[in-house]
Amino acid sequence: MSFKPSYNYITASDFAKAWREQNSKPSQKGWTVIDVRDDDFEGGHIKGCRNIPSTQFPDQVEKLVEELKNAKSVLFHCSLSQARGPKAARIYKETREDAIQAGKIDSKQEQNVTVLREGFSNFGALYKNEEDLVEDYDEESWKYR
Template sequence: MSQDPSQPWHTAYPTPKSQAATLPRQEVLGWLRGEKVVGRDFLLIDVRRDDFEGGTIHGSLNLPAQSFYTTMSTLYALVKSSGVKTVVFYCGSCCGRGPRAAGWFADYLNDKEDFSLQSVILEGGIKGWVKAGSEYTALIDGFDASVWKQ
């Protein structure tokens, strides 16, 4: 899909019709501590691309928002076959890419009339996760504290 380089990347795709719910980070923390199993009960999707430094929340898949729209059908097939019920999207602060990707996936689920899956946004994104303290940063793979001090 060609796009005018002067426009933001997301203008090449439709605006999401759905607004995904926000999931409190404390809930995801509990899930990661054993209440649920990542990859079986829920899936974490980190939609950052160029700013994917400093680490990622344990068990996350990196599916950059810039290419996510064209790969939703594959994610859907994988999620359906695994039995996952909740897909949690996040980016830096969950003000742009995370909500957009979660909205697109929610739209996809609505189009499929699949109400067994939930598309949600991680409260505050990874920046909020890091700011919440050491119990959160302990669950970041490749955590680099120097990146987050900027």
């Protein structure tokens, strides 16, 4: 038996391309970015992301599912996307499925739940100088991580 997560992964380069396409067309609302880093959020982040620390995520997930019920794609990530980001994506997806079963969300409203492969550590290193993708990047913060 093999394990298949209920979410997809996307590489930094593929996400950068999709994020730029979305932001070049204001009428196109495709991606919502949820950054679940805790104290390590300081030092830079994807421009336009929403920070919900992993320690607070379980208490906020039902509200988040309701707020994002019409979003086409939701991207989760943490620093490396090895634990906190994938866990948040799984919890979000399960909570969304429960809301669909309870009739709170239209089951016809499809949503892509995705995790950023290698997290912000990789994304930030690649795109730290590109203001349309990364903001508040602080090189000093990353020297000790």
